[in-house]
Amino acid sequence: MSSFDQDDLLKRLRRIEGQVAGISRMVADDRYCIDVLTQVSAVTKALQSVSLKLLDAHLAGCVVDAAREGGPEAEAKVKEASDAIARLVRS
Numbered sequence: 144m145s146s147f148d149q150d151d152l153l154k155r156l157r158r159i160e161g162q163v164a165g166i167s168r169m170v171a172d173d174r175y176c177i178d179v180l181t182q183v184s185a186v187t188k189a190l191q192s193v194s195l196k197l198l199d200a201h202l203a204g205c206v207v208d209a210a211r212e213g214g215p216e217a218e219a220k221v222k223e224a225s226d227a228i229a230r231l232v233r234s
Contacts, residue, residue, distance in 0.1 A: 148200055155193050162186045194231055201227070 163186055169179045202224055209220035 148196070152193060152196060155189065155196075159186055159189050159193070162189065191231070191234075198224070198227060198231065
């Protein structure tokens, strides 16, 4: 993963941390449940976006490199990516 991508992901994750802290404050302040759920949904979407960026980087880097080399390493990387995709789809 390039440092640009890493910097972008770290910024996104810090923003998500702030959103989660805001949700905690909302719960502590006994805010309206629907408002809290709206924020939870926003955080969930933001985490999904981070997951997709990480998956894209993994496919473009690790999986492509392993596929070029072939052999059991390539099969393992493709399986690993497939399993990660399956987990994302189920979440």
